[in-house]
Amino acid sequence: MDVFAYLVAAWVFLAGCYGLATSRNLIHAVGCLSVCQSATYVLLLAVGYRDRATAPVFSDLKPGARPVVDPVVQALALTDVVVGATVTALLLALVVQVSKRHGTVDPDELSELRG
Amino acid sequence: MSPRTRLWLVAVGGAGVAALLVAACLGLPAFGGDHHPYGDRAVEASLAHRTANTIASVNFDQRAFDTLGELTILFAAVLGCVALLRQTRDEHRARPEPAEVAPPVRRYALLVLPVALLTGLYVIAHGQLSPGGGFQGGVAAATALHLLYLGADYRALERVRPVGLYEVGDGVAVCAYLVTGIAALLGGAAFLANTLLPHGTFNTLSSGGTVPLLNAAVGMEVACAVVVLLARFLDQAVEIEEESGT
Numbered sequence: 001m002d003v004f005a006y007l008v009a010a011w012v013f014l015a016g017c018y019g020l021a022t023s024r025n026l027i028h029a030v031g032c033l034s035v036c037q038s039a040t041y042v043l044l045l046a047v048g049y050r051d052r053a054t055a056p057v058f059s060d061l062k063p064g065a066r067p068v069v070d071p072v073v074q075a076l077a078l079t080d081v082v083v084g085a086t087v088t089a090l091l092l093a094l095v096v097q098v099s100k101r102h103g104t105v106d107p108d109e110l111s112e113l114r115g
Numbered sequence: 116m117s118p119r120t121r122l123w124l125v126a127v128g129g130a131g132v133a134a135l136l137v138a139a140c141l142g143l144p145a146f147g148g149d150h151h152p153y154g155d156r157a158v159e160a161s162l163a164h165r166t167a168n169t170i171a172s173v174n175f176d177q178r179a180f181d182t183l184g185e186l187t188i189l190f191a192a193v194l195g196c197v198a199l200l201r202q203t204r205d206e207h208r209a210r211p212e213p214a215e216v217a218p219p220v221r222r223y224a225l226l227v228l229p230v231a232l233l234t235g236l237y238v239i240a241h242g243q244l245s246p247g248g249g250f251q252g253g254v255a256a257a258t259a260l261h262l263l264y265l266g267a268d269y270r271a272l273e274r275v276r277p278v279g280l281y282e283v284g285d286g287v288a289v290c291a292y293l294v295t296g297i298a299a300l301l302g303g304a305a306f307l308a309n310t311l312l313p314h315g316t317f318n319t320l321s322s323g324g325t326v327p328l329l330n331a332a333v334g335m336e337v338a339c340a341v342v343v344l345l346a347r348f349l350d351q352a353v354e355i356e357e358e359s360g361t
Contacts, residue, residue: 002145002146003140003141003143003145003146004146005146006140006143006146007137007140010133010136010137010140013136014129014132014133014136017125017129017132018125018129021121021122021125022118022121022122022125046146047143047144048151048154049146049147050147050148050149050151050154051147051148051149055246056154056157056158056161056168056169056170057167057168057169057170057244057245057246058161058162058167058168058169058317058318059167059168059244059245059318063158063162067149068154068158068169069154070151070153070154070157071154071157071158071161071169071170071172071173072153072154072157072173073154074170074173075170075173075174075178078170078174078248078250079174079181079182079185081250082185082188082189082250082337083185083188086188086189086192086193086340087192089192089196089344089348090192090195090196090199092348093195093196093199093200093347093348094199096199096200096348096351097199097200100203100357
């Protein structure tokens with residue numbers, strides 16, 4: 001069971017990649033990219049986990065009373081969420097423009113160039 | 116490339132990546148282990164600067180420069196969305212019609228709106244003490260405003276949400292973060308070093324030195340950015356229409 005959480009992260013990442021490669025809709029593809037990114041949250045939090053530990057917040061916890069999970073990877077996961085959300089917003093804006101200019105959101109039909 | 120060949124290619128590549136990932140997972144330190152040298156040092160540094168929420172201390176004190184990069188990404192993404200989703204020459208703006216809302220939805224939305232807004236502001240203000248902070252509270256506060264769109268209609272939302280003002284607020288918040296960093300520089304310390312203010316009493320609102328200031332700047336930036344982003348997407352859905360015949 002020692003590596004189960006890491007394997008879950010790998011599985012989520014590969015599921016997202018499969019969705020990206022077989023996607024027939026750009027909005028679906030953006031969703032699949034978010035799935036890939038969710039794998040990194042699982043991986044980061046799994047790396048920082050410590051058995052029988054609590055959250056690294058000391059407002060109602062005496063420092064040293066209990067072990068705490070790794071705060072560095074939690075901060076990284078926060079950064080990850082923010083960057084993921086902004087990238088999703090930007091990609092969806094691009095999809096809106098593609099849909100307006102080409103009249104389709106199927107990546108297979110977007111082969112021709114248009115000025 | 117036919118879909119069938121593509122699927123084969125994905126299967127072969129995916130199997131290779133999966134094998135490498137499993138090999139890497141087997142080489143990682145055991146799950147739940149007790150060896151976290153960076154985490155232990157981050158907790159020590161956070162307690163030394165009297166910040167109760169270690170994650171806020173990591174984000175706004177120990178890694179404040181990285182958070183500046185993160186803010187810049189957010190700012191650039193908002194700028195990109197505003198540029199991509201602007202009204203083009205062959206489009207025009209239609210005035211949205213007043214919409215009928217079911218009375219229970221209206222009551223619920225108007226009841227929850229102030230609570231959600233206050234919760235967002237509370238989470239921003241207590242970022243250095245309890246779980247949460249500028250990023251989380253900013254999103255909560257910004258989405259709270261949009262309950263007005265569900266509870267009333269788009270025109271009501273537009274009246275309480277002058278987008279131009281929020282765009283200015285977005286820029287001002289990024290500048291505030293930079294100015295706090297430069298102030299530390301003028302005080303003779305490194306850029307964004309937490310030496311400007313006294314660290315205060317542990318577990319009070321004013322503890323943590325510049326952490327609450329940077330936290331507030333980030334809260335304002337995220338709230339403004341989410342409002343501007345949602346406004347641009349809602350504009351596309353509600354207001355902007357293609358000219359007929361094009």
